[in-house]
Structures are given as C-alpha cells and as structure tokens.
Amino acid sequence: xxxxxxxxxxxxxxxxxxxxxxxxxxxxxxxxxxxxxxxxxxxxxxxxxxxxxxxxxxxxxxxxxxxxxxxxxxxxxxxxxxxxxxxxxxxxxxxxxxxxxxxxxxxxxxxxxxxxxxxxxxxxxxxxxxxxxxxxxxxxxxxxxxxxxxxxxxxxxxxxxxxxxxxxxxxxxxxxxxxxxxxxxxxxxxxxxxxxxxxxxxxxxxxxxxxxxxxxxxxxxxxxxxxxxxxxxxxxxxxxxxxxxxxxxxxxxxxxxxxxxxxxxxxxxxxxxxxxxxxxxxxxxxxxxxxxxxxxxxxxxxxxxxxxxxxxxxxxxxxxxxxxxxxxxxxxxxxxxxxxxxxxxx
Amino acid sequence: xxxxxxxxxxxxxxxxxxxxxxxxxxxxxxxxxxxxxxxxxxxxxxxxxxxxxxxxxxxxxxxxxxxxxxxxxxxxxxxxxxxxxxxxxxxxxxxxxxxxxxxxxxxxxxxxxxxxxxxxxxxxxxxxxxxxxxxxxxxxxxxxxxxxxxxxxxxxxxxxxxxxxxxxxxxxxxxxxxxxxxxxxxxxxxxxxxxxxxxxxxxxxxxxxxxxxxxxxxxxxxxxxxxxxxxxxxxxxxxxxxxxxxxxxxxxxxxxxxxxxxxxxxxxxxxxxxxxxxxxxxxxxxxxxxxxxxxxxxxxxxxxxxxxx
Numbered sequence: 001x002x003x004x005x006x007x008x009x010x011x012x013x014x015x016x017x018x019x020x021x022x023x024x025x026x027x028x029x030x031x032x033x034x035x036x037x038x039x040x041x042x043x044x045x046x047x048x049x050x051x052x053x054x055x056x057x058x059x060x061x062x063x064x065x066x067x068x069x070x071x072x073x074x075x076x077x078x079x080x081x082x083x084x085x086x087x088x089x090x091x092x093x094x095x096x097x098x099x100x101x102x103x104x105x106x107x108x109x110x111x112x113x114x115x116x117x118x119x120x121x122x123x124x125x126x127x128x129x130x131x132x133x134x135x136x137x138x139x140x141x142x143x144x145x146x147x148x149x150x151x152x153x154x155x156x157x158x159x160x161x162x163x164x165x166x167x168x169x170x171x172x173x174x175x176x177x178x179x180x181x182x183x184x185x186x187x188x189x190x191x192x193x194x195x196x197x198x199x200x201x202x203x204x205x206x207x208x209x210x211x212x213x214x215x216x217x218x219x220x221x222x223x224x225x226x227x228x229x230x231x232x233x234x235x236x237x238x239x240x241x242x243x244x245x246x247x248x249x250x251x252x253x254x255x256x257x258x259x260x261x262x263x264x265x266x267x268x269x270x271x272x273x274x275x276x277x278x279x280x281x282x283x284x285x286x287x288x289x290x291x292x293x294x295x296x297x298x299x300x301x302x303x304x305x306x307x308x309x310x311x312x313x314x315x316x317x318x319x320x321x322x323x324x325x326x327x328x329x330x331x332x333x334x335x336x337x338x339x340x341x342x343x344x345x346x
Numbered sequence: 347x348x349x350x351x352x353x354x355x356x357x358x359x360x361x362x363x364x365x366x367x368x369x370x371x372x373x374x375x376x377x378x379x380x381x382x383x384x385x386x387x388x389x390x391x392x393x394x395x396x397x398x399x400x401x402x403x404x405x406x407x408x409x410x411x412x413x414x415x416x417x418x419x420x421x422x423x424x425x426x427x428x429x430x431x432x433x434x435x436x437x438x439x440x441x442x443x444x445x446x447x448x449x450x451x452x453x454x455x456x457x458x459x460x461x462x463x464x465x466x467x468x469x470x471x472x473x474x475x476x477x478x479x480x481x482x483x484x485x486x487x488x489x490x491x492x493x494x495x496x497x498x499x500x501x502x503x504x505x506x507x508x509x510x511x512x513x514x515x516x517x518x519x520x521x522x523x524x525x526x527x528x529x530x531x532x533x534x535x536x537x538x539x540x541x542x543x544x545x546x547x548x549x550x551x552x553x554x555x556x557x558x559x560x561x562x563x564x565x566x567x568x569x570x571x572x573x574x575x576x577x578x579x580x581x582x583x584x585x586x587x588x589x590x591x592x593x594x595x596x597x598x599x600x601x602x603x604x605x606x607x608x609x610x611x612x613x614x615x616x617x618x619x620x621x622x623x624x625x626x627x628x629x630x631x632x633x634x635x636x637x638x639x640x641x642x643x644x645x646x647x648x649x650x651x652x653x654x655x
Contacts, residue, residue: 035451159613160613322447326443326444329444
C-alpha cells in the first residue's frame with residue numbers, strides 16, 4: 001500500500017469543513033480546561049448567548065452583516081489569488097466616508113442622504129482597495145503587506161476623527177461623532193436592532209454569485225484562479241482584473257462600514273470594528289469562496305463574536321473567539337489535503 | 347554629536363526586535379517557505395516571555411520557554427506547508443490569527459503588569475572614550491549583542507559554508523538540490539522552526555526591553571513590517587541590519603516630534619512607519635521591475651518530489 005499526494009486532486013469532501021470546526025472547538029476546549037474552567041459550560045454559554053434567545057439571534061445576524069459583506073469582498077480577491085487582508089481598513093474608511101456625509105452634507109434632502117452615504121462607503125472602500133491593487137500591478141508589490149499597512153493607517157485615521165475634529169461636543173468626552181438623524185440611519189426590522197443592511201448584504205451575495213457564475217468576467221476570474229499563467233497566455237488582461245476585483249473587494253468592505261455606522265452604531269466611534277475585516281478572511285475561506293456558503297459561515301462567525309462577548313460574564317476574555325478562528329483555519333487547511341490523498345493498493 | 351548618538355541609541359532599541367524577526371524571516375524564506383505568521387509568533391514570544399519571567403524571574407529560562415513555544419508553532423507551520431503542502435499564505439495568516447488570539451487569552455491575567463528587573467547590559471566601559479558610537483556600543487543589552495552576532499553568523503552561514511550553499515540551493519531550486527542528495531524537506535523544516543524561534547525572540551525582546559509590560563496586540567504590526575523588511579533587505583542579513591535600524595528610528599520618530607511640541611496630531615505621526623513601509627516597497631518594486639529582486643527562486647512553491655522536472 002502506498003499513500004500518494006496528488007496536487008491536482010479534487011476539493012476536499014464537505015465534511016472536512018465541519019470536522020475542522022469541531023476539532024478547533026476541541027483544541028480550544030483543551031486551553032479552557034487548562035485555565036481551570038469547564039469547557040462544556042463555556043461552550044454552552046457561547047451557544048446560548050449567540051443563538052439561544054431572540055436578542056442573541058438578532059445580535060448574531062447584526063454581526064453577520066459586516067462579515068458577509070467583507071467576506072464576500074475578500075473572497076473575490078482570493079478567487080484570483082490576490083491576498084487582500086485589508087478588509088478591516090476598507091471597512092473603516094467606508095465608515096469614515098459615510099460619516100463624513102453626515103458631518104459635511106447635513107443639508108442633503110432626506111431621500112438622498114442614505115444613497116449618498118452608501119455611495120460614499122462604496123467609493124472610499126474601493127479607493128482603499130485601489131491603493132493595494134495599483135502598486136501590485138504597476139510595481140509588483142506584495143499586496144498582503146500593503147493591505148495590512150493600510151489597515152493600521154485606517155485605524156489611526158478613525159481615531160483621529162473621533163478623538164479630534166468630529167468628536168461630539170455633547171458626548172461627555174466619549175470618542176464618537178454626534179448621533180445620526182433618522183434620515184441618516186438605515187431602517188430596522190420592527191423594533192429590533194436588525195437593520196436593512198442585511199438586505200444589502202444578501203443582494204450583494206446574489207449579485208456576486210450571478211456575476212461569477214454566468215458572465216464572461218466571472219469565467220475569466222475562475223480561469224485566473226485555476227491557473228494565472230495559463231490565463232495570461234490565453235490573452236486575459238490580468239492587471240485589469242486585479243484592479244477591478246480590488247475595487248469591488250474594497251467597495252464591499254466599505255459598504256459594510258457604512259452599514260455598521262448607519263444601521264447599528266448610528267454614529268462613528270472608537271473601536272467601531274471588533275476585527276470584522278480579519279474574521280472575514282476565515283468566513284470566506286471556510287465557505288470555500290462560495291457566495292452562498294459565505295452567508296452560512298458569516299452567521300456562524302457572527303455567533304462566535306456574540307458568544308465571545310457572553311463568556312466575558314463568566315470571567316473569560318472575548319479573545320477566545322479569535323483563538324477559535326485561528327484554530328478553525330489551521331484545521332481547515334490541514335484538511336484540504338484530504339481531497340488530494342490517493343491510496344494505492346499495489 | 348549628542349543628537350546623532352541619541353538617535354542611534356533609539357534606532358537600535360526599537361530596531362532590534364525588528365531585526366530578530368527579519369532575520370528569522372530571511373532564514374525561513376531562503377529555504378523557500380513563506381512565513382506570514384511573524385506577527386502572531388512575535389506576540390506569542392512576547393506573552394511567553396512575560397509569563398515565564400513573572401513566574402521565574404530568570405531571563406535565560408524565560409528565553410528557553412520562548413524558543414520552545416515558538417519552535418512548536420514553527421513546526422506546525424512546517425508540517426502544514428512542507429509535509430502537507432498546504433497554502434503557505436493561508437497557513438501564515440492562520441498563525442497570525444491564532445497567535446494573536448492565544449496570546450491575548452493567555453496574557454489576560456498579566457496585562458499591564460510591569461516586568462521586574464531589567465535585561466542585563468554588556469558594559470564595555472573602555473569604549474566610552476570613542477566619539478558618537480562609544481557611549482552606545484559600551485552599554486548595549488544582551489539582546490542587541492545577540493542580534494548582532496546573529497547577523498554575522500547568518501551572513502557567514504549563507505555565504506561561506508557548504509551547508510549555507512545547500513540551503514540556498516533548496517530555496518532556489520529544490521529539485522536540483524534533491525538530485526544532489528540534499529535533504530530538501532529537512533532543510534525546510536529546520537529553517538521554518540529556527541526562523542519562528544527568532545521571531546519569538548524578537549517579540550520577547552520587544553517586551554523585555556522596548557516596552558516592558560504585556561498588552562494585547564502590543565506588536566502593532568511590527569511583525570508585518572518585518573515581513574516587508576525582508577524584501578527591503580533583499581533577503582540579505584547584513585542589509586537587514588540597516589533596514590531594521592532605519593525602521594526602528596521611524597518607529598520612535600512620531601514620539602520625538604510630539605515631545606518637541608509639534609502641532610501635527612499624533613495620529614498622523616504614528617502613521618509614518620506604515621506609510622514609509624508602503625513607500626519603500628513601491629520603491630523597491632519600481633527599481634527591481636523586470637530585474638531580479640533577490641528573492642529565492644522557489645519561494646512559496648511546495649516541492650513535490652514525484653513531480654520534479
């Protein structure tokens with residue numbers, strides 16, 4: 001018997017994803033055990049906090065919205081092997097730009113405010129994406145590092161406006177802008193916190209799915225993803241695709257930032273993102289870049305964030321959820337080998 | 347004179363953690379494996395050092411712990427990328443997320459606790475008479491001397507030993523190296539593990555010398571800057587020395603400006619290292635366009651013996 005690894009093998013079977021999540025929880029359970037807590041209690045607390053009550057469930061969906069949009073954005077880039085890890089920064093500049101509309105254009109008529117804010121978020125995120133794409137296509141600069149440096153610049157930019165010029169003078173020194181008016185806030189469902197951004201995110205999912213599946217552009221993206229060199233020889237304009245994809249990738253993350261300030265926080269404030277842009281990387285990866293898979297994985301990880309908050313009540317840090325995220329990713333890539341293993345009986 | 351000597355001291359203090367991490371990255375990438383988990387490994391190194399030192403008050407023992415912990419994490423990356431041939435970029439990202447989460451989790455109880463005792467300095471008082479560099483060289487701490495020794499050792503290893511040539515063959519053309527009887531996988535494992543240890547030491551250095559209190563996410567992107575410095579230094583340990591000190595200087599420049607009463611908001615000054623990183627990468631990319639960047643030829647490509655050609 002011989003075990004061989006065939007690099008051109010199929011995708012790993014679907015249950016690998018579930019196994020990866022289960023194993024990651026198992027690994028984290030070990031850490032929890034060693035810090036003297038009962039893992040089953042902790043996980044029950046997380047699960048109950050995220051999905052057990054109506055409030056928890058809506059909170060999970062509220063957190064799933066930015067994850068869905070950012071995850072969708074990075075999945076587009078990963079599709080053509082552009083490693084955009086800058087969704088966090090793109091999210092933040094989208095949030096800043098949408099807030100800038102409320103600060104500098106308060107005279108806009110009510111019906112125009114939200115569309116202008118959406119456009120501002122999309123454009124700002126897209127431009128932030130271009131800052132990554134253009135150096136890559138012009139000077140062959142590593143997009144990972146640039147997109148990450150732009151995240152730090154985005155955070156500092158956010159801190160500057162909320163601690164500095166945009167700080168609410170009536171806000172008791174709280175680092176945030178004045179609250180948005182009703183015309184500047186996305187409508188919510190009933191009297192919950194779940195907002196219209198969910199519709200935007202689902203719409204984006206369907207659009208991306210349709211475009212990737214049934215247009216020439218989507219076909220070319222899939223071709224580049226399968227083999228960039230072959231695609232180049234087939235006459236596909238790789239740099240143009242990189243620029244367009246990063247524009248969209250950043251734009252979707254920027255839209256997520258707009259939805260977060262306008263739909264949830266109703267103001268721009270310090271620490272507006274608990275790392276949505278980084279979690280989005282795993283959201284996209286665990287869904288294997290499939291748009292509809294991203295809907296599922298973003299709800300799962302939205303639940304993980306909410307569950308992470310609820311374990312704080314029993315004295316555990318919420319960083320337990322980022323620990324889980326890293327572990328899931330490890331098991332997932334280790335599991336991806338399973339589609340490539342061949343066992344020969346001769 | 348006074349100013350130059352002060353700036354040099356600052357550049358060395360802030361640049362040494364970067365230097366450790368960059369050297370680790372250079373060693374790893376010279377074997378052909380990309381390691382993007384630097385940020386996570388530095389954080390794990392820092393939190394391990396903090397916890398071990400608070401518990402034992404023993405510097406050497408703490409550093410051994412750092413080496414063990416980050417070595418294990420390095421072995422994990424090596425197993426995923428060398429044996430399983432998983433995507434190196436994703437594995438590195440997982441390492442950064444995992445290291446960031448685990449260090450925050452472990453360090454929760456010691457957040458903000460100042461470390462007792464300082465890192466010993468190597469006193470060479472007879473150098474005090476030498477202008478400019480004398481007062482600095484005479485009072486460097488053990489980390490700095492360790493990093494300087496490492497630069498020389500790595501330079502000699504890569505360029506003047508047969509093992510170093512073997513390593514370069516592994517990174518440039520693993521198939522040929524394999525035919526020559528060089529154990530490709532063993533070299534890659536070794537380099538990834540030792541590289542991860544150096545990154546962990548960089549984190550420990552940052553914690554013990556530069557800002558001696560554990561805070562969640564205290565590396566603030568330095569791991570990623572170290573990844574950029576590898577490219578800036580053209581995979582050369584001696585260039586890495588200059589690159590790391592230059593960025594160390596930038597790191598503290600914002601702080602200096604503020605002390606000097608500058609009216610620029612501190613948020614913009616803190617952006618300087620990140621902006622310069624981008625600018626430098628663009629500059630390097632522009633200058634090496636259509637030329638060799640000095641990158642190992644087989645960087646990021648898994649080696650599959652059954653498929654060599």
